[in-house]
Amino acid sequence: MIEIGIAGKPNAGKSTFFKSATMADVEIANYPFTTIEPNVGVAHVRVDCVCRELNLDCGNCFEGRRYIPIKLIDVAGLVPEAHKGRGLGNEFLDNLRQSEGIIHVVDASGSTDAEGNEVGIGERDPVEDVRFLYHELDMWIFNILKRNWDRLARRISMEKLHAYKLITEQLAGLGFKEIQVKEALKVIGKEVWHFSDEDIMTFAFELRKKRMRMIISANKADKAPEELINRLKNLEEIVIPTSAEIELALRTASKNGYIRYYPGDMDFEIIKELNEKQKKALEIMRSFLKKNNGTGVQECLNRIVFDLLDYIVVYPVEDENKFTDSKGNVLPDAMLVKKGTTARELAYLIHTDIGKNFIHAIDAKKKMRVADDYELKHNDVIKIVSSA
Numbered sequence: 001m002i003e004i005g006i007a008g009k010p011n012a013g014k015s016t017f018f019k020s021a022t023m024a025d026v027e028i029a030n031y032p033f034t035t036i037e038p039n040v041g042v043a044h045v046r047v048d049c050v051c052r053e054l055n056l057d058c059g060n061c062f063e064g065r066r067y068i069p070i071k072l073i074d075v076a077g078l079v080p081e082a083h084k085g086r087g088l089g090n091e092f093l094d095n096l097r098q099s100e101g102i103i104h105v106v107d108a109s110g111s112t113d114a115e116g117n118e119v120g121i122g123e124r125d126p127v128e129d130v131r132f133l134y135h136e137l138d139m140w141i142f143n144i145l146k147r148n149w150d151r152l153a154r155r156i157s158m159e160k161l162h163a164y165k166l167i168t169e170q171l172a173g174l175g176f177k178e179i180q181v182k183e184a185l186k187v188i189g190k191e192v193w194h195f196s197d198e199d200i201m202t203f204a205f206e207l208r209k210k211r212m213r214m215i216i217s218a219n220k221a222d223k224a225p226e227e228l229i230n231r232l233k234n235l236e237e238i239v240i241p242t243s244a245e246i247e248l249a250l251r252t253a254s255k256n257g258y259i260r261y262y263p264g265d266m267d268f269e270i271i272k273e274l275n276e277k278q279k280k281a282l283e284i285m286r287s288f289l290k291k292n293n294g295t296g297v298q299e300c301l302n303r304i305v306f307d308l309l310d311y312i313v314v315y316p317v318e319d320e321n322k323f324t325d326s327k328g329n330v331l332p333d334a335m336l337v338k339k340g341t342t343a344r345e346l347a348y349l350i351h352t353d354i355g356k357n358f359i360h361a362i363d364a365k366k367k368m369r370v371a372d373d374y375e376l377k378h379n380d381v382i383k384i385v386s387s388a
């Protein structure tokens with residue numbers, strides 16, 4: 001399962017974001033529990049189910065809204081100088097090792113200082129918080145590199161080894177690929193034994209940009225001054241105004257049967273008698289949804305997976321005529337795969353045995369056989385023919 005980290009300074013709203021995104025919405029989660037460990041939970045990306053396009057009723061979506069699970073990890077403990085071991089220090093950074101991407105929850109209302117203490121609205125520039133997370137990550141990578149740099153450079157020089165291979169090995173566990181290290185080295189354009197500390201720092205910066213893909217949740221948008229949201233939007237990253245608090249309130253109200261609300265919707269319906277105070281609170285939330293096209297929480301999950309990390313959705317089936325598995329379930333699985341995944345690779349992703357015994361694949365929508373190296377497209381429905 002794809003793993004996404006939620007990071008941010010104390011009081012930015014990480015736990016609220018995490019809780020709202022992983023809340024065991026009885027209707028949605030097919031899991032007996034959604035929290036795997038205290039800070040690891042299951043959230044979902046939302047897509048338009050392909051069953052609508054095929055004029056089918058799959059029974060696995062909510063009137064066309066299909067939710068696909070991803071793993072979310074709440075990475076607590078980002079404080080200034082975490083890379084020097086302050087706060088939870090390296091534990092924070094270690095928690096990010098497995099994450100393919102990071103949602104950086106920023107207090108866009110500017111009402112908390114660098115350490116998360118409350119200050120007046122707009123007193124803190126949220127852009128500083130973005131820079132600060134980058135700095136912590138850069139310093140973390142820099143320190144890992146610096147620790148063995150001289151020895152490593154000597155080995156590369158004397159034994160005529162490929163620098164990128166050895167450095168990838170040294171960074172093992174952080175999930176770097178050789179190609180990323182190779183490209184980052186190219187930016188410096190020097191032999192590693194000529195690197196100054198400043199070069200190592202630039203190298204760490206380049207590495208971080210390649211590995212730690214990030215989007216920004218401009219949180220507390222319900223009370224943030226427009227100007228601060230716009231400052232964040234001027235950054236290079238994908239920036240999404242969010243109100244984790246409203247998302248949590250809506251999911252709670254939905255879970256308790258007061259409203260009908262599907263995560264990612266731009267509106268909700270009241271389905272139970274409410275008192276005036278509750279009604280008023282919900283109307284304030286409704287106007288936020290209208291203005292921002294939702295609470296932004298679902299959009300963060302979707303955009304990081306589809307826009308930043310380049311995933312698409314494909315539907316494997318066993319019967320290409322009925323679009324079912326062998327038990328007759330219509331479109332039972334929606335799988336997230338990387339753009340560029342081939343039909344044969346999909347077979348391996350379903351099961352190693354199916355991959356090993358792959359014969360060919362069929363595009364179930366067109367009822368046509370596709371080449372083994374056919375690159376899957378978003379919303380493809382695929383039957384894998386295998387001798388397994």
Ligand SMILES: Nc1nc2c(ncn2[C@@H]2O[C@H](COP(=O)(O)OP(=O)(O)OP(=O)(O)O)[C@@H](O)[C@H]2O)c(=O)[nH]1
Pocket residue numbers: 008009010011012013014015016017076077116219220221222223242243244245246
């Ligand atoms: N107005 C508003 N308040 C929010 C929002 N999200 C979170 N908060 C509030 O901000 C405070 C901090 O939220 P948390 O979710 O506990 O923040 P955190 O980043 O997990 O904090 P730590 O656990 O200290 O790391 C709480 O009082 C939340 O209710 C939001 O979208 N809007």
